Amino acid sequence: MESIERIVALVAGADQDDAGPADGGTEGEDAPPVLGKVKEAPGNVSLETMLTEIDKLLAVRAIGLPRDLFIDVAPKVVAGWPARAAVESPSHLRTHPVALRVTLLAALLHERERESTDTLVELLISTVHRIGARAEKKVTEQLINAFKEVSGKENILFKLAEASLGAPEGTVRQVVFPAVSGGEATLRELVHEFRTRGPVYRRTVQTTLKASYTDHYRRGLIKLLDVLEFRSSNHAHRPVIEALALVARYANAGNTTYCPLGETVPVHKAMGGDWAEVVHRTDKRGRRRVVRMVYEVVAFQALRDQLKCKEIWVVGADKWRNPDEDLPQDFEARRAENYQELRKPLDAAVFVNELREQMTAELTLLNDQLGILRRFTRNASHPTYAAMREVVRARKTICVARYLRLRGPQREIEEGLNVMESSNGANSVIAYGKGGEIASNRRDEQEMFVLCLRILRSALVYVNTLMLQDILGEPEWAGLLTSADRRGLTPLFWSHVRPYGEVNLDRAARLNLTAVTVPSPRTAGDAEPAEEGADAYPSPTRCR
Template identity: 65%
Template sequence: MWLAEEVAHAERRPERVREELLKHLREERIEPPTSGRISRIVASALHNAEVTWSMRIASRLSPETTQRIYALVGIDDASRTAAEAAGDRQEPTGQTPAEEVEDDEDLDVLAFIKSAPGNVSLESMMTEIRKLAAVRAIELPPGLFADVAPKVLAAWRARAAVEAPSHMRTHPRELAVLLLAALVCEREREITDTLVELLIVTVHRIKARADSKVTKELINAFKRVTGKENILFKVADAALGHPDDPVRAVIFPAVSGGEQTLKDLVHEFKTKGPAYRTTVQTTLRASYTNHYRRGLIALLDTLEFKSNNTAYQPVIEALELIRRYAKAGNTTYYPRGEVVPEHRGTAGDWENLVFKNDKRGRRRVVRMVYEIVTFQALREALRCKEIWVVGAHSFRDPEEDLPKDFATRRVENYAELRKPLDPKDFIAELKAEMRAELEALNTALPKLDWLTISERKSGAIKLTKIGPADEPQNLRKIKKEVGRRWGSVPLIDMLKEAVLRTGCLNAVTSVAGTSSLKPEVLAERLMLAIFGYGTNTGIRAVASGGHAHSEDDIRYVRRRYLTPQIATDIAIAIANATFTARDVELWGEGTTTVASDSTHVRAYDQNIFTEWHSRYGGRGILIYWHIERGSMVVHSQTLRASASEVHAMIEGAVRHGTTMKVEGNYVDSHGQTEIGFGVSRLLGFDLLPRIKQINKVKLYRVESGESDLYPRLTPAMTRPH
């Protein structure tokens, strides 16, 4: 009873429940029973906790809501009663994937709710809106799972997602309600997040495509003018031939007609060529009005936006205004007397287009332009969570990001971070450390032959380039011997050896909680699935190899066992086993630093996360890696092309899950910001960036009036931060 109420109600993984049981027995000085007995106790506790939860959740639902949940798997109370009377209750064997076939028409809603989003498009947006409406039509009461641990809810959701409706109908009434309600609840949040992502990407895409279209028009306009290509070539040739000479002495004589020709060229462009900014805004307005507006307006009726910051309340009020006048037809201006909130989006470059004078000279607000700038302001606010969305997860109220007991456990939390409670003490410590480090650099600078700080136009700081490191002794001999002894080892054999030596698949369990597959059969199918996905070979191609496992068998195991969390656990087990097995004489002592960077992976446009990346010149997503010095990956995560690498760096350094203690993280220029330095400092590890333009970096003074305190560093010093 204790194990079910205190542990299993908040933890569904048997190995973790087993650990807590053994820990409790040690604390109580009770001799643990046999391994088989412990396994039965753990299974019983998990079952009892699940029964308790299912009864509790079912009691919170009205009969109407319960019936709507049953309808998702094509069942009603009458048919369930008949099935129970006939004893038609068989547990799934897990052996035949053919049983996973759904029951057609009655299950369209469930399949629709489970379906993944498409590519970024207006059609995908409207589909996700309909999907969210279907989920909300079930009318789950708010706070249904408020007292359920997130990982337990996620486990129920994963189980419901992979079980066929035919299997779901065999469960006890309360358990079926529990699993389906968990799926609906989680999908509502996931779909809401997807809609917010679509809004952010769509607003960005409207602007990006307008920029691209106008740029092409400018280029075409330039090419239509006779002789401009020759003028450009002559100017470029003269500039490259005499880069240090005055413009009047080099550029003007190179052009036929000299200075006057260039003046005429500039005048012609200004009078006949399109004005870039105005043309972009006009193109953007046309694209929004003729195509994207329908979806974005529909989002306003679907999502509820809120903000805890009074500075962003005008944007919230503007969204409400847009929603009220969404069907006002072709009205150019908002009615006179209507209060139109002004926000940061209505100022700047767009101000002259948002506010126009009507025929009577009265200042009016243009509806379509106002909608555009409001959605742009909404996009920026959503990305930094100044505006949040009711019912979302990633874009939820930022107040929910902190633990609910953070204030009451403030002393323990600060002690865990090793930070003082008084902010004055914290600031004093930082200032003292800054002074010590600046003084140390000022003293050591004359002895550093690789660093100079002096007044120069290109930047005060100058580093001497580091030459290539010497090749380690015997490295080539070791490579040659490894190649002679083992040759080319197939990747599948390396995967098999990793599984056998680390036991990383031993703890893999089905998301359904039960499995009748033999461990060796499960391991083989998991390895084939991992190999198929990891090498991009595909499950169909892998299934055609010389083994006894069919494509359906491998897909079944992939669906029921290879979840993102399980894949993460497998990677962590391999990393930990590698750290343990390393020979200190060969590899040295364990390191405490990692290097992190992103890799661009091309992806089809049908993927909602696919974005164009200007740095890599193609569409795809980013994989952000954290790699330990010995070339061991300790964490990996997917990252959108437009997302900040700083948050990914912090995520991997803190939540890698391995036994390694990260005390330093090397990044490139994209992985560091001042905020990143501050957060890493609070979390207790050093951010070690490779800054691209370090010559322009400035060192902050600690206090005002200390301009002469570090004379050797003066050229690189700036105001106090």
């Protein structure tokens, strides 16, 4: 009952809200702060956006909705309720019966809670990446500037380039070494200087990264640990979860350099490599200690890497949920039926053999025409996802081999690319403002922008189609165009359109075009017969 009362209070009238509108923003003419905050879309990747999304998530959780509220309702049915509640104003929502009002708002809150959780995870991943990328960029610029200040290196580079271009057929010992003052010894010294600066570069990047984290981003990332619950189904990644718990436990420990003595510090893979010498430091008493801020940075980097491969998941998320939930709960019980729907064999060995035979056959045919092919692989993580990547890689290999060998898929894909290129050209003419970029980061405004763009483009194509029909209906055009010419016609052209300037619209006038008979809906008998060999190669959609 308390949750229902809180939901009803979300759309209470302005006269019932003594607190008035808050800084969190409002939605509509009399929207309370909480509902307005819930409806707001996230902004750019920044600390302010992270803190705003945390407040939004806490506001939604304060309503007290159970996470399994709509577990017995079909997802497609639930999806329509928040979409309806998001566009209705509070005054409109208040006109609904209480049951309908509560259902719509509960669905909106349920969806926003999952979306906010996903957004916070994505902000965490992007923020950790940004900290490292900006640190590397800053240090690189500093080293480049320092390199430019060293006397003589620019002249050495110029002399090397001039000598190499002057005698491209000569050997290094005959051409390059004599061009430099000091010869081979000078070049060896330059190589030695670069190699000795490599570790210094990594150490400087790490120091800059730690400073950026401590001075700015730490406040938001630490707060994320209070609102997000990270879990892992793999015991090998438990140290990362335990490391985050340690970070959260001593988040307010003050300006302490090291982790407390006697505390068990979880060790994970990210603490090795380049970070091994930075994470640990010997204190004044000669004891090997863990540097607290560096340990936090390494823990968040490990969290980012494991989130991206779903080794670690987040409770209450949608996109970043437990990967075990990706399959239906009754998938194992209905395995035979599900595999039949997927048109796949139950035996994994049969599936792998069929895939291997297809790939081998296609590569053999392609190899006979193009020669030897090189195969690239990536490091695998979870065995399940490694297997999925291997299947996708094999499917792509088959598709590429057929594409390179057969003219049919080449023409089909090229035609699709031409259509998309023409469509993008029309979009750039219609949406010419700010280079065609969407000016807002709000998801609802972006959707509205794209929908309006589609309506305008469809209207343009419709009017152009009527114009072409009128022109081609004239007798003098009957014998001028061949079948190939007619296939080349397209209604997507805009040379006659004036995208900006003053346009006087006469709503009483109509275009002088022949009326078009609207076709009736197609039936099953109207379907065109499939072309012979239509499935001889995969379509572009199957190639993805």
